[in-house]
Every structure is written in C-alpha cells, then in structure tokens.
Amino acid sequence: MVDVLIFEGNEAKSPVEEMLLQARHAALRDNLDKLAAVPEVARIILATNQPQFQAYASLPKVIVELNKIPPREFHFGRHLIDLIERYQVRTVLCMGGAAVPLITVAELQWLCRQVLAQDKRFVTNNVQSADIIAFNPAAVLRQFPAAATDNALALLLRYDAKFEQVLLPITLGTQFDIDTPTDLLVLAASPFGGENLRRVLNRLSLPTEKLQQVKAVLQGQYNDVALIGRIGAPAIERLNKNLKVRLRVFSEERGMKALGRLERNEVVSLLGFWLEEIGPDRFFTYLAKTAAAALIDDRVLFAHHGQEPADADRFYSDLGQYEKVQDPFVREFTRAAQECSIPVVLGGHSLVTGGVQALVEELKGTEQT
Structure with missing residues (x-):
C-alpha cells in the first residue's frame, strides 16, 4: 500500500496571493477525494499550517498534521523525512496540495501500481520540475542530506540513490499544476477542473x-x-x-x-x-x-x-x-x-x-x- 504525504502551507500577503490560495485550497479538496478513491492508497497525511483543514480529518483515509511553521521556515526534505519516520511509511507518494489538480483517479492508480511493483523505483511527472513523486522504499532518504525541494528530491533519487525512474505518461492530468494566477486564467478559460475548483474559478471572474x-x-x-x-x-x-x-x-x-x-x-x-x-x-x-x-x-x-x-x-x-x-x-x-x-x-x-x-x-x- 502507498501512503500519501501532502504539504500545503502558505500565507497570503496580498489580495492576489489570497486569490491564488482560494483556488489551491479548492484543488486540494478535489485531490483528497481522488486519492481516497484509489484502492492502493492506505493513508493520506495532510501536513499544513492552515487550521481550517482540521475539518478534513473526517474525510476517508485523511490524517491532518497541523503545524505552526511559517512558509519561510519550512524545509521540504526535513519535514518529509520526519513524517516518513513518525508514520513508519514504507512506500510514499508526496505532493503539494494543489499539485496536478487535473489528474484522474486512473492515473493515480497507475502511479501507485508502478511504484509498488518494484523496490528502488520512483515515479514522477517531470524529471526537472517534479510536482508529484512516489518512491519505494521511503527509508532511503536517511542515507542522504535532506532535499530542499521536490525538484531536488527527484534528482537525488535518480542520481544519488540510483533508483529506477518511471515517468508518468504526458497528459493534461499529469502536467498541469497551479503555481501562479496564469494557471488560473488558463483553467478559467477552459472546461477543465474538479467541482470545488470550478466553483472558485467561476466566483473569481478572472480576466x-x-x-x-x-x-x-x-x-x-x-x-x-x-x-x-x-x-x-x-x-x-x-x-x-x-x-x-x-x-x-x-x-x-x-x-x-x-x-x-x-x-x-x-x-x-x-x-x-x-x-x-x-x-x-x-x-x-x-x-x-x-x-x-x-x-x-x-x-x-x-x-x-x-x-x-x-x-x-x-x-x-x-x-x-x-x-x-x-x-x-x-x-x-x-x-x-x-x-x-x-x-x-x-x-x-x-x-x-x-x-x-x-x-x-x-x-x-x-x-x-
């Protein structure tokens, strides 16, 4: 089985950042539903500094890890290793809350099956700009300095840990990410997006x-x-x-x-x-x-x-x-x-x-x- 570690911790300092956060949080809610529907997913551990997400602990498979870490003090690799060790994770899928918001349940299931099929393997959507990474065994990270970012993690697994790399097929679901307002513009002008995300996009009336x-x-x-x-x-x-x-x-x-x-x-x-x-x-x-x-x-x-x-x-x-x-x-x-x-x-x-x-x-x- 695969345990999912989701990191979603942000703070808005301007109206435009708050707008982006609204969309990211809606995409997170859609992602939680999709992940819960994957039979190979055991637990979904949501690490966040957003108190309102405590309500998601009532959703299937979801565990909320609430912290008070400001984004500027957050270190991706150290917190990833900490969660892997505390929850004794064997096979892990890690991602940001709004990563790959258009991915399908079938694509998530394919990813899980690929990473479970063989030890010393990692699966990602992009070698140099990874938004979602699954790897097995998770304990390998103890052998190396903590990766600062998810992008650095993919390179660590490939070149330092010598894991076999498996790339997700290039589709809209595996390639689209929400990083900037431009991504919201693209979605708002399209028919794509889950129920919660579409609701927010319609309310924002983007140019x-x-x-x-x-x-x-x-x-x-x-x-x-x-x-x-x-x-x-x-x-x-x-x-x-x-x-x-x-x-x-x-x-x-x-x-x-x-x-x-x-x-x-x-x-x-x-x-x-x-x-x-x-x-x-x-x-x-x-x-x-x-x-x-x-x-x-x-x-x-x-x-x-x-x-x-x-x-x-x-x-x-x-x-x-x-x-x-x-x-x-x-x-x-x-x-x-x-x-x-x-x-x-x-x-x-x-x-x-x-x-x-x-x-x-x-x-x-x-x-x-």
Missing part, C-alpha cells in the same frame, strides 16, 4: 481576454506563435502534432531551480541581454513583427536581470495588472507586454508546460478552415 485571443491564433492556419522560457520538447511536440501552427521557440535555463542555478544567481539569458539593450517597448515591438501570439515564461528573464520579485509583483504581472507592481523592471516589462499589438500571456514554467497541454487538449480538432 481571460488575452488567452481567448491566443486561442483564436492557435486555431488558425499556420500562424506564428512564440514560446519563450523553459520550453521542453513535449510542449513543442503537442502543439505541432495537434494544431496548425508555426512555432518560434526560444528555450533557456531549463532546470534552473532543480539544478540550483537560480539560488546561486547563475541564471543567464540571451534574450535577457537583448532586453537590457533595447528595453521592453522595443522588445515587444519586434516580437509583434515575428509572431501573432506569445506565451512567455518570464521567470528566466527576471532571474537574468537579477530580480527576485515578491510573489505579489509576479502574480500581478501574470494578470497584466502592471499598475499594482512595485518593482520597476517587472512593472515596465508587464506594461509593455500588455500594450503589445499581439496577445501576450505572461507566467511561470507551468504556463509553457501544463498550460500548453491544456490549450492543446481544449483546441485540438477545432482549427478554422
């Missing part, structure tokens, strides 16, 4: 105009679409296979978090240098001359510029609300993107992974003739 314009471009006949940021081969393959588009791809700094490059201030971007030379206005003017729409994972550009924007700044930027952004560089970049003559959607890594997957899943077979 989806840019996304609708991007969809119109994607449904055309070989329009040029720019993908910028940490672009992986699966996103390119999905778009090329299912939609009639011409892609202009500029991929940089994949794995910048998992490999520690962001933490060590080693992120460098060719587009970032160009942006410094010409400024945001000319950058987006030239972009509009080469593409009919753009999806930009701008965290690479921010990191190259030496920026570590506050969550509120990043999130307001994702929503296009540049007037609420405090950081001058992020504000000007966002303003220029909003004023660009083509639809530009800004976001994080999830935009160009699960976000692309969601767009393709919704639009395939609907091209205009």
Whole structure:
C-alpha cells in the first residue's frame, strides 16, 4: 500500500496571493477525494499550517498534521523525512496540495501500481520540475542530506540513490499544476477542473481576454506563435502534432531551480541581454513583427536581470495588472507586454508546460478552415 504525504502551507500577503490560495485550497479538496478513491492508497497525511483543514480529518483515509511553521521556515526534505519516520511509511507518494489538480483517479492508480511493483523505483511527472513523486522504499532518504525541494528530491533519487525512474505518461492530468494566477486564467478559460475548483474559478471572474485571443491564433492556419522560457520538447511536440501552427521557440535555463542555478544567481539569458539593450517597448515591438501570439515564461528573464520579485509583483504581472507592481523592471516589462499589438500571456514554467497541454487538449480538432 502507498501512503500519501501532502504539504500545503502558505500565507497570503496580498489580495492576489489570497486569490491564488482560494483556488489551491479548492484543488486540494478535489485531490483528497481522488486519492481516497484509489484502492492502493492506505493513508493520506495532510501536513499544513492552515487550521481550517482540521475539518478534513473526517474525510476517508485523511490524517491532518497541523503545524505552526511559517512558509519561510519550512524545509521540504526535513519535514518529509520526519513524517516518513513518525508514520513508519514504507512506500510514499508526496505532493503539494494543489499539485496536478487535473489528474484522474486512473492515473493515480497507475502511479501507485508502478511504484509498488518494484523496490528502488520512483515515479514522477517531470524529471526537472517534479510536482508529484512516489518512491519505494521511503527509508532511503536517511542515507542522504535532506532535499530542499521536490525538484531536488527527484534528482537525488535518480542520481544519488540510483533508483529506477518511471515517468508518468504526458497528459493534461499529469502536467498541469497551479503555481501562479496564469494557471488560473488558463483553467478559467477552459472546461477543465474538479467541482470545488470550478466553483472558485467561476466566483473569481478572472480576466481571460488575452488567452481567448491566443486561442483564436492557435486555431488558425499556420500562424506564428512564440514560446519563450523553459520550453521542453513535449510542449513543442503537442502543439505541432495537434494544431496548425508555426512555432518560434526560444528555450533557456531549463532546470534552473532543480539544478540550483537560480539560488546561486547563475541564471543567464540571451534574450535577457537583448532586453537590457533595447528595453521592453522595443522588445515587444519586434516580437509583434515575428509572431501573432506569445506565451512567455518570464521567470528566466527576471532571474537574468537579477530580480527576485515578491510573489505579489509576479502574480500581478501574470494578470497584466502592471499598475499594482512595485518593482520597476517587472512593472515596465508587464506594461509593455500588455500594450503589445499581439496577445501576450505572461507566467511561470507551468504556463509553457501544463498550460500548453491544456490549450492543446481544449483546441485540438477545432482549427478554422
């Protein structure tokens, strides 16, 4: 049997962060129902600093581990090891509360069966940006320094513990994650999401105009679409296979978090240098001359510029609300993107992974003739 360890501990410091938390908590509630429906799941241990989640202890298989740890003091690896030892977990599945919110019960069951089938094996959805990881035996973590993040855990299991790696099939359910408001925009403009999540999305009335314009471009006949940021081969393959588009791809700094490059201030971007030379206005003017729409994972550009924007700044930027952004560089970049003559959607890594997957899943077979 598999024990599930869910970590959901956040604190909102601005209205936009509170909005994201509402959606994450709704996705968590949907995930709890799906996990409980998997026969191979024995216990669901929810580690959280949110007192309202104590009510979830009445749900099937759920145990609530309430703590008072501020997010800034939370260490993923140390708390993971602590829970594994206290609950004597043999085979573990760990994830964030809102991770893979569109995953199905069947996909969760497949994951559990794969990790139970053999010792020294781990199953994940993404090698360099893991949102969900199951591994067996869990006690292996005692042999290594505690991984700081789930991304680092996947690398530890693969390269240090020498576990066999099994990747979940690339589907909307295994690739989509809720990290930023852009992910909410993608969902709000789509038919996807569980009952609780859809209820919150409908109440938020999010601005989806840019996304609708991007969809119109994607449904055309070989329009040029720019993908910028940490672009992986699966996103390119999905778009090329299912939609009639011409892609202009500029991929940089994949794995910048998992490999520690962001933490060590080693992120460098060719587009970032160009942006410094010409400024945001000319950058987006030239972009509009080469593409009919753009999806930009701008965290690479921010990191190259030496920026570590506050969550509120990043999130307001994702929503296009540049007037609420405090950081001058992020504000000007966002303003220029909003004023660009083509639809530009800004976001994080999830935009160009699960976000692309969601767009393709919704639009395939609907091209205009």
